[in-house]
Amino acid sequence: MQNWRKILLPFSPLYGLAIRVRNFLFDKGLMKSSSYNVPIIAIGNLTTGGTGKTPHIEYLIRLLRKNFKVATISRGYGRSTKGYIHAKGNCTTKEIGDEPMQYFTKFPDISVNVAEERKVAIESLIHSIHKPQVILMDDAYQHRAVTPGLNILLLEYEYIFKTDNLLPAGNLREPMSSKKRADVIIVSKSPSILVPIEKKRILEVIQPTEEQQVYFSYLKYGEFNKVFGQQSPMLMGASYYMEKRFTILMVTGIANPSGLIEYLRRHTDKLETLIFPDHHEFTSKDLDKITDTFNNIANQSKIIVTTEKDAMRLRDPELDPSIQKLPLFFLPIEVYIHQDEEKFNKMITNYVRQN
Numbered sequence: 042m043q044n045w046r047k048i049l050l051p052f053s054p055l056y057g058l059a060i061r062v063r064n065f066l067f068d069k070g071l072m073k074s075s076s077y078n079v080p081i082i083a084i085g086n087l088t089t090g091g092t093g094k095t096p097h098i099e100y101l102i103r104l105l106r107k108n109f110k111v112a113t114i115s116r117g118y119g120r121s122t123k124g125y126i127h128a129k130g131n132c133t134t135k136e137i138g139d140e141p142m143q144y145f146t147k148f149p150d151i152s153v154n155v156a157e158e159r160k161v162a163i164e165s166l167i168h169s170i171h172k173p174q175v176i177l178m179d180d181a182y183q184h185r186a187v188t189p190g191l192n193i194l195l196l197e198y199e200y201i202f203k204t205d206n207l208l209p210a211g212n213l214r215e216p217m218s219s220k221k222r223a224d225v226i227i228v229s230k231s232p233s234i235l236v237p238i239e240k241k242r243i244l245e246v247i248q249p250t251e252e253q254q255v256y257f258s259y260l261k262y263g264e265f266n267k268v269f270g271q272q273s274p275m276l277m278g279a280s281y282y283m284e285k286r287f288t289i290l291m292v293t294g295i296a297n298p299s300g301l302i303e304y305l306r307r308h309t310d311k312l313e314t315l316i317f318p319d320h321h322e323f324t325s326k327d328l329d330k331i332t333d334t335f336n337n338i339a340n341q342s343k344i345i346v347t348t349e350k351d352a353m354r355l356r357d358p359e360l361d362p363s364i365q366k367l368p369l370f371f372l373p374i375e376v377y378i379h380q381d382e383e384k385f386n387k388m389i390t391n392y393v394r395q396n
Contacts, residue, residue, distance in 0.1 A: 049210040057207045060215055067185045074188045075160055079167055080175045080396040082389070083189035085182025087219060088205075088212045090319055091297025092195040093229040093260060093376065095140050095350060098179050100258075100376040102148050104386055105175055109393055110152070112173035114162045115141045116180060117155030119320035119354075125161045128153035134354050139320060140179065142353040159187050175393045182222075183214055191392050194223035198231040198257075201246055221250060225388075228257045230300060235259075235379050254388065257379040262304055265344075265370040268352045286311060288340040292331055292347045294321030294354070301348060301372065311340065323354055328364050335367060344368045 066072040082101065086092040098113065105111050117126070117138035128137050128145045137145070137155045145153040152173055156162035159178055166173055178187065182194055205211040220226065228243055235257055249255050289305055291298070294317035305312050315334060317327065335345055345367055347355065352371040355364065378385045 046210050050206065053207040053210045056209065057216060060207070064185070064215070064219065072185070074185055075163075076188045077163055077167060079163075079173065080191075080393045081163070081178060081187065081189040082175065082191045082193065082392070083178040083181040083184070083187075084193045084195065085180050085184075086195045086197075087182070087215050087217060088197070088200065089208070089214060089296065091295070092197045092200075093258070094180055094195060095143065096260060096374050096376045097193075097195060097227065097229065097258070098140075098144070098177055099147070100378075101177055101389065102144065102151060104389060105393060106148065106151055108390070109174040110171070111148075111175055111177065112152035112154060112166055113141065113144050113177045113179060114154045114156060114159050114166075114181075115144075115178075116157055117141055118180075119322060120155065122155075123157070125156040125158075125165055126154065127165075128155070134357060135322070135359075139350050139353040143350055146353065159184055163187065190396055191225065191389075192223050193225045193227060194220055195227050195229045196220070196247065198228050198243075201228065201243060220247070223253060226253055226255045228255065229260075229376075231257045231259050231379065233259045233261070233377075256381055256385050258376050259379065260300065260374045261377055263373040263375065265346070266349075266373060268347065268355055268369040268371055269365040286342070288313065288338050288343040290315065290331075290335050290338065290343065290345045292345055293317065293351050294323075295319055295348055295350055298348075301346075304372075305346065313338065321354070323357065323360060325361055328361055332363070332367065344370055347371050349373050 067074055084094055084097055086094065102111055115138060120138040121135045126137055128141060132145065134142045141153050141155050144151065152166065152171065154162045154166065159181060163176060166176065178189060181189065205213050207213045207216065226247060226249055240257065244255060247255065286309060288311040289309055291301065291305060291312060291314045293301065296319040298316060302314065313334065315331060331345070335343065347369065349371045
């Protein structure tokens with residue numbers, strides 16, 4: 042634990058008490074939770090971030106968008122606006138946040154929405170002429186004012202075996218016992234090869250109820266994509282840059298960049314990093330720092346790599362356009378379900394059809 046967080050340890054029990062009282066009031070119906078006559082799938086976690094919610098939402102979008110009208114609702118972390126906004130036209134990350142902007146950019150055929158109060162967004166959607174057939178609520182495990190029809194909890198593989206404290210001293214938003222509210226638990230960021238004995242060990246730690254379904258997912262990185270402009274015939278695959286031993290400057294502002302760092306270090310020993318806070322809104326000063334760091338790398342074979350989420354913020358039209366002259370790429374990621382993918386997909390689609 043970082044030294045400054047140790048100072049906050051006395052406040053974690055107070056935070057935990059407040060969370061337990063709040064959950065008790067919702068459990069007993071003393072605080073109202075609204076249900077709606079539309080399939081609602083919520084994805085969330087028990088920690089402050091880094092479990093892979095965004096690629097899991099994208100997995101569900103890809104699964105459902107061909108047969109159903111899909112809408113997403115996010116809080117829109119990092120946006121400068123307030124209230125309910127339906128993404129349209131030339132919206133920016135400052136208006137809707139980086140994750141919704143990513144959905145809006147990649148999936149133009151779905152409805153992307155942001156609101157601090159998810160109820161406001163849901164009620165606006167279901168009374169609109171384009172009422173969705175399924176709503177995906179992003180980062181909504183703690184948003185108990187809405188009762189989803191299917192509550193999916195992400196538990197990060199590495200985190201399962203760690204001991205942590207509640208906020209503010211630790212990273213837990215709720216005690217681990219709160220996992221009992223989930224209908225489905227997904228162990229995210231698990232190894233791409235997962236043997237049965239390891240699954241069994243994890244299940245013994247999680248101790249799911251008889252009603253809960255547990256799945257294991259892993260992330261797979263795609264090829265390098267240019268942040269600005271169209272794909273060029275000169276753009277090579279990721280393996281090209283690794284084999285040629287390019288120096289890579291990794292620039293990111295996400296909750297947990299360890300996965301990307303590990304991936305890049307497996308392929309190159311020439312990695313430099315610039316790490317910013319989660320949902321960091323890049324400024325001209327940041328761009329100067331990125332440019333100077335890149336220019337000071339002696340190797341002439343060099344590129345800048347960021348995440349897809351960061352790319353949304355780096356495309357801000359208010360930023361200095363000189364960044365477009367840099368060899369700036371992002372690595373997309375996709376979620377895959379271990380072994381039980383067909384079962385998982387069927388469970389999701391059956392829920393939507395039946396509700």
